[in-house]
Amino acid sequence: MDTNNYCIIMAGGTGSRFWPMSTADHPKQFIDIFGTGDSLLQSTFRRFENVCPRENIIIVTSSAYRGLAEQQIGGLQRYQVIYEPMRRNTAPCVAYAAAIIKQLNPQANIIVSPSDHAIFDNEQFTRTIEESVRAAQSHDWIITLGIKPLNPNTKYGYIQYNENSVEGNGKLHEVITYTEKPPYDMAVQFLNSGDFLWNAGIFIWSLPTLEKAYRRYLPDVAVFFDKINMNTPYDDIEKLYATCQPISTDYGIMEKTDNVHVMEADFRWSDVETWQSLYESVEKDNRHNAIVGSNVFTYDVSNCIINLPNSKTVVLQGLDDYIVAGDESTILICKRSEEHRIFKFESDIEVHKNKQEK
């Protein structure tokens, strides 16, 4: 394990797609969506403990979720959890954490990762990261992990790569184009061509490469490297954030620079963005149900996604193709085809509760 490796885990997202289990106050990264006993953040943190010493892992989250990361991951040093004063997309988030890491180790290798994705082969993941770190270190490259596409999903970024590999293991390639969220027909072409990978949102770069890229493409954000250290008062951080435009690293840097390379990843991955993607990524029983919850009893139930706390006893009979999900006080039963309406259901209930409180 290279002690120069540092990880930035981005845990500020608000995704409420798994309502009622995830909510605006307690978003997806903090919930145990797979019923493994670990939240997505906890799994991500554990995964990176194989890549770098645990004290080298920095979690960036929102002040709206104060305390949640510390609750879920014990024994963190104070600098390991950073609270962003406001949402400014990923570029300021990464710069803030990188500025802190610069104080700890100016020669750091930095792995940037979402906190709320799932990876189903930790050993292969570790190997892929280690190979990426080696390449990033020696070439001043930005490495992004690419996932072999399984379907023409229009929500992802597509990376076109040069099929000649640039390093020994045959997995690392030059990036030709990058297309975020293509229209459906284009996504189908990308998929069929075999020349594209999904962008997994995991970047590997050395701190000097990272800082150089910010100074060149995002100079407004690059001031973080001059002005932020571990002792910067929170008010000053707030002022700095207020001056930033919200912008992603993808858009602000990756699409502009020509030193991005893609590492083909060999592990099964899911961004766990929808019940459908969750369903696709987990084991099913012999009636094609994906069940989380130790007290779920099913009779004549098929093709369902069932996700309930162990404290609830639930008997389901005669359901086909439904989502059944809940937390301690709320339960949702909804046709899988109607998943897109969950936001509406959640907001209807908010409206109802606000009315009652008045």
Next chain:
Amino acid sequence: MDTNNYCIIMAGGTGSRFWPMSTADHPKQFIDIFGTGDSLLQSTFRRFENVCPRENIIIVTSSAYRGLAEQQIGGLQRYQVIYEPMRRNTAPCVAYAAAIIKQLNPQANIIVSPSDHAIFDNEQFTRTIEESVRAAQSHDWIITLGIKPLNPNTKYGYIQYNENSVEGNGKLHEVITYTEKPPYDMAVQFLNSGDFLWNAGIFIWSLPTLEKAYRRYLPDVAVFFDKINMNTPYDDIEKLYATCQPISTDYGIMEKTDNVHVMEADFRWSDVETWQSLYESVEKDNRHNAIVGSNVFTYDVSNCIINLPNSKTVVLQGLDDYIVAGDESTILICKRSEEHRIFKFESDIEVHKNKQEK
């Protein structure tokens, strides 16, 4: 209100048909199945407060439910709740309570009623009881309330009556035959003939008539009148019960005596025995859903029976013809046509929990 009127409410039943809301430990009579704020026992008690002074109401229940009646109905005198030491069907239950009433008022008019039925017109109910009391008092008759049958239900007792009425209001008739739980074809004939009423299980008789009937037809049980008073030690009650065969008043007395008359009842009634009978007896929304629960949100939901505590927020989408029922920790979703399997579901879960505890 006639202060000679006394009520015996039988609340010892074990019915677990409304699992998970009702259980062996907390059966149907103690739950608020209609979401009115009152359990069936509480509603029954209130109904009889219009018929007699509240201190004249005796609740007979099982020692398995010790404390539940007192919890639900405040300010009861000690003699008003009687605990049967073992289950012996209704004949010993009524005799035990009647023996206590005899001490209080040997000229009592006694109304015997189940605790777990629903009556949807309390004023009409009061009038019917008052007319029945008058007839029972003046003629040494046993009056049973008869409900106009709505369908050929094979679970009920059918009373054939002489269509000439025997009293002024035109509702009181001689009983010709009594048939408990007829086969389906016979029930259809009964229904079509127009000469039959369902037995509601509510009997009105004077204490002297009642005691005479027991002494003649059930002399083994009639000894209660000689041996039981308010101060009888519980051990002695237990010994007396141990000598009784389980037998119902219907079978032990009503079917044998010739002084039973039936009073046609004009109120809507339900024995609340199944989700189906519950569904038939309550108001439905414009999509034919019967909903109890103040935080139930439905989308594209029709013909469902939904019964959930107010503490639970439940979103249902795309369900047709289901039962959705629950308590704080358990929820059941089941096709209405599969209601008969609920006993099996409940027992499967018991088995599972017992295994886990081992």
